[in-house]
Amino acid sequence: MATTFHLDLVTPERLLFSAEVQQVRAPGINGSFGVMANHAPLLTALETGLIKITLPNGLDSYIAAAGGFMQVSREKVIILADSAELSEEIDVDRAKIAAAEARRLLEVPSGEIDTEEIRATLERAQNRLKIAQLK
Numbered sequence: 001m002a003t004t005f006h007l008d009l010v011t012p013e014r015l016l017f018s019a020e021v022q023q024v025r026a027p028g029i030n031g032s033f034g035v036m037a038n039h040a041p042l043l044t045a046l047e048t049g050l051i052k053i054t055l056p057n058g059l060d061s062y063i064a065a066a067g068g069f070m071q072v073s074r075e076k077v078i079i080l081a082d083s084a085e086l087s088e089e090i091d092v093d094r095a096k097i098a099a100a101e102a103r104r105l106l107e108v109p110s111g112e113i114d115t116e117e118i119r120a121t122l123e124r125a126q127n128r129l130k131i132a133q134l135k
């Protein structure tokens with residue numbers, strides 16, 4: 001029985017990751033879940049959070065993701081992410097600026113801004129900062 005499977009993680013900008021893996025953990029809309037080789041077929045939406053990939057050599061790779069979908073088949077997993085960054089590629093200064101700007105905008109009276117969008121921006125920035133530490 002196979003112990004690895006192929007994972008493709010694609011964003012609108014690029015193919016971020018494509019390799020054989022042992023396991024992938026993703027932020028599903030009903031909570032974080034894991035997939036290993038020979039998993040039952042599945043299609044689910046993803047939320048902002050951590051994607052953790054375990055490689056065949058046992059090393060882990062961490063990705064900050066914000067939304068998208070994950071399709072699991074018996075032999076392959078495809079993640080179509082709205083946005084995603086490898087932990088080592090995250091621009092920490094840019095994420096700190098985005099978080100600070102979102103916090104500032106949330107202080108504006110609510111009739112002048114889309115607070116839900118600003119909260120989502122803040123959540124994405126905070127997620128990026130947390131995952132940048134996992135390098």
